[in-house]
Amino acid sequence: MPAGSDGAGVLMATVAVLVAVLGLGCALALLWLYRRLGLQRGQLRKALSQLAHSEQQTRDANELLLAKQGVEQAFAELSTYMQGIDQHALVSVTDAAGRILRVNDKFVQTSGHGREELVGQDHSMLNSGYHNHAFFERMWTTIQRGEIWRDVVCNRNEADGLYWVDMAIVPQKDAAGQMARYIAVCVDITEQRRQEDALHYRATHDALTELPNRTLLLERMARTIARARSRQRPVAVYFVNLNRFKQINDGLGRGAGDQVLSEMARRLQDQARGGDTVARLAGDEFVVVSEGLSRSMVEPFGARLQTVLQAPVLLSGEPHVLGGSVGVALFPDHGDDPETLVKRADLAMVQSKSRSDGGVCIFSSEMQDAIDVRVQKEARLREAIVRRELVLHYQPQVDFETGALVSLEALVRWDSPDYGFLMPGKFIGLAEESGLIGAIDTYVVDAACRQMRQWHQQGHGWIRTAVNLAATKFSDPQFKTELHEAMARYGIPPGVLELEVTESLAMRDPDAALVLMHELKELGILLSVDDFGTGYSNLGYLKRFPADRLKVDQSFVRGLLKSPQDRAIVAAVVRLAHNLNMRAIAEGVESEDEAILLYALEVDEIQGYWMARPQPAEAVEKLFDQPMLLDPATFLQREALPVVLLVEDETITRELLEHVLQSFGVRVASAASAEQAMEMFHQHDYAIAVVDHWLPGSSGIELLREIRKRMPHTARVLMTASNDPQVLRDAINIGGVAHFLAKPIDPAVLRNVVHDACWNTAAQRRRTPPPPAG
Template sequence: MLIGSYDFALVFLSLCVAILASYTALDLAGRITGARGAARVLWIGGGAVAMGLGIWSMHFVGMLAFRLPIDLGYDLAITLLSLAIAMLASGFALWLVSQPELPAWHLCLGAVAMGAGIGAMHYIGMAAMRMQPGIVYDPLLFALSLLIAVAASGAALLIAFRLRRHTRHVRLLRGGAAVIMGFAIVGMHYTGMAAANFPEGSFCGAAFSGLDSGWLASLVIVTTLAVLAIALLTSILDARLEARTELLSSSLAKANAELTQLALHDGLTKLPNRLLLEDRINQNILKLQRNGGYFALLFMDLDGFKPVNDAFGHHVGDQLLVAVAQRLRAHLRANDSLARIGGDEFVLLAELRHPDDASNVASHVVGLLSQPFEIDGHELRVSTSVGIALYPGDGVDQQELLINADAAMYHAKSLGKNGYSFFESSMNTNARQQLQLLHDLRVALERGELRLHYQPKFASGSGRMLGAEALLRWQHPQQGLLAPVRFIGLAEKTGLIIPIGDWVLDEACRQMRLWYEQGHQDWRVAVNLSALQFCHGELVETVRQTLARHALPANCLTLEITESTAMHDVSASQVILEQLAEMGVDIAIDDFGTGYSSLLYLKRLPANELKIDRGFVRDLEHDGDDMAIVSAIVALGQALDLRIVAEGVETPEQQAFLTELGCDSLQGYLLGHPLPPEHIPS
């Protein structure tokens, strides 16, 4: 056998390269873990090149350190193949340790795969010498070298996974781990070299046509060190940039928190300001809508604060406000919120078990602030007037609640101060707004501001349009287009509903006449009658004159009255409805199922149509009770030979169910929105 020897300078150099490659790999693992998207792919790719070149270079320098008493060389293609295998194994290792978890079976499979890659790199690299005859390997040492490669790979993967995060002393720990990993890699390599036996008379087939080992050592070492240095330097610089970015992000977050604090809190008392208070009110409203319960807004204004401020100066006044805030805050319950919304005004949001508890809270607040304050050597006394608005009941949103609590506070002041008052509807400015709206409504007819929109009705089976329902709108000169809910209540309270109702009937018939002349003799226009209209003695004559004025057949008009209106005085209702029916006008019972119908009386009324209330249609797909109610109404209507109209149809599923059930006609946003008459298809 040929006897080999080693250049120990190169052996030591191979160990240094192995340690440097190991440290670079550990550092790159940390970079990859924090990277995302394309940056992650680039780090894995670049890391695979640097780490693979480092491991391969250690192997190659180790081979160059080996001397035989013959000329040696290395086949270029096979050498590059061993380098490619080292890079692939490195890329796989970096990808594996960058995963969120590293289960034991992943670690074992990864160790075997990476160990096999390193072993293949080594022995393919040995094959690059193209020895003739071939190298004879000692089976035990050969197996031992592969076992060392697998064990070293497993340890390297585990260490890299554990040290990938940037924690305290991580670089020192990586340095120690790199030394251990370097010795393990070198141990595997030189065990593999020890397993190689070269028979007497062997010669190197690549000695003359392959790479010359004389200058190759210097080239490999310089290139490898350069690549590893660049990779390591890039990783370190990126880590510093990331650290600075994190520091900047932390500073920005801190600054943002401070700005948020300033934006949402009062600068003097540090209490929440109006903006934060409004948000908390909204949150409580949502909470109570889900879970039920009550809360109160206590609007507090300090009595006697201005004289203190004028007598002792703003400095003492500010200290007094801070003392008031501290005293109130010290007695807050866990779920209460105290805010300063300006000047000497504070608002307490207090959750309640029962609405009556609000008076206890208000009494406590009044008592707290009636006690003297020691400010800058002065004993100062103030009191407070408290206005209370309750939810639910005194407002639907934070703005209305605050306005009403403020109105109640001024009422408390008017009663002598140093006390509290609950909100009553007569206290706020809404009364003035309603008065103005009523004034505008009185002249709306004269100014021609009322409008009718029409919502089409369609046959359930064929989809043919059967007519439309007239819906009142008010084109207010300042507030825009108003729905009836904004003004019908006022009209009914003041009796204005009678002339307005007459106008609606006249305008609807005028429009129906136009449609009639356009060939829609089978259409009907539906007009809603209010309870006051229905009871008005001249209703029947008004209907008769209106139909005559527009030369309109009576069967083109449908008058809709609510179930409750019809049942209020059944005998009187029956007389009126019979007169209208004799005229030929169709009668529809609107919102059927929501009132207190008596089937005994219902069958006596000369109605032609039942309208199923939208409340039953809305949850039809999800509520079994609604399905049962609608089915019962349809069956009842069919038994009484009445047409069935379902309103509020908004989904295809509702349409399909109601059609299958036997409704004659349908109405709702799915089929058509209320529109001005010029937009109704004719």
């Protein structure tokens, strides 16, 4: 290329830019034009001269004319193209020292500087400070070797604003081979850069809090770790999870949840030190990365984070306290890459959440061991479904009126060759977290239907069987199809398969639950509402649910003998079930006393360990031939017997008196102290209370006064070895005692006293005279 050719430099620089900006096709077209014609007018003149010479020699004038027109047209195309480049690109020419010799109008317009300001200066007047010294060193090294340099440059205009250009610099040498000038052609890509930056920001930042997201967090952590490694400094990674966020988000709505997240993000940023990174991963999870914290400061800094999260958040003018759980992982102690450190900080956070004090928890290898075991167990559970290691045990449900077995509840177990025989509590939680619960539910329905058909084929008839299903199964669009196919596969008639729907599940989306329940009823499936009373109840929806049974949760059954509140709840649930034309069934019955109380409260059916534990199919089918699993007459007789409250602290004396009293045909509820006795007041409607004078921590007279106040119809008897007249006066005046028994107790006297007291109490209630003692 001839020396001094600005046009050639402009074109070459433009081609370099256009390859990236306008595409390879445009650049190749320009090169074709250049090679076809050359660039300098001298070359064109030479071409025209050659054509003129040819004209003298050729006889075909038309051919010569066409050749001239072709050259002129090509030159016109090139001129037009160069004008387009001049309008589109910023062009500057500098001498070998970098001083500006010429600039085009586009350069002046974009930079905001006048041409006279620019000429004679170097490009440093446009330096934005964005690029470091090494950037420009690389540029000068390249062009001084005579090579074209190309990169994206951020400049500063006269108004102190930034603009971005895609720049190519073409060096040119003179005839002696010395560097003569540099020609720079730039395309303004500021708007493109803004759009790219906006897209990059959205891709690397959380839209709500504007904190770095996981992508940017890991990038920054990689740089922080590399820097810390070279400086031999520690890095602390804090994983923060908000407490009670789900309740706020579900209860008050997403708007309130977003407000909480924004506020908590601000608080965490306020606590961060210079150079720290605060990021939001997802939901209510945040990460704080801090370099250079000494080991002694790791926990205090985490505690500071917890403290600011504990402060109330105002939502619609009302304060709400959430708090947060914080786990920490340290570089290099717990990992040397971002992913590992975040995962291990997360594990520590989970440990923090499970601790009673909820304090900051630092990762330990034991936590990783536990998660490794969990991952392995999840893999084995996945295999167990395929290998049919899950088995069903069946627990009888018995009708109080007939004493007969009326249905079974199918309960899944895992018979694992690695972990042994596991109850649901050992693997259902894992199944829910790992997404395997749906497959297990499908397995259980199929296995229960298959077993029902087998019993039917063995001549036992169709045994009604209930199965529990997870919440996720009810939202599965294939759920109804799976049920229909299972029933068809095994020929299950209507009214045999029952599904237990938990109250909390039904109330999560009651309208959807109502629709689904009606669809299930159309398939002939029975429904029961399980765990009733333990969650949020909406009686307006409950009355519309087409359920067949209402299950009293075992937590209330367990408290029947101790809590008057539990007894009142059970009574209310039973009445509610009957008023809604449902049968009431109580689960978790573990003693005869509980069964007697449930019978008195008019529960229809019971199940529990007192009658039968869950058993394999081959064991439970032995019960099918028994006409009764319990005798209703027992409950009728026991319900009619009067109950005596016996309070005696000496074990031998108490057991002897229990035996004597039971021989009289009464039921005995005994206690060893006044405190224990008062806890039993609500358990029965006592006909008589027989109380020892001397009791640990209280006198028998004080207890009798409490009985007189709270159970006025109960006859009161004091056992005492004292002859002190004051004791007798206090017993009569304070305790309202009707009878005294002198120790040691004479069984015959005790019998007469109990008989008279019981019948007097009954007569007082029924207003009928007592019969003579027999």
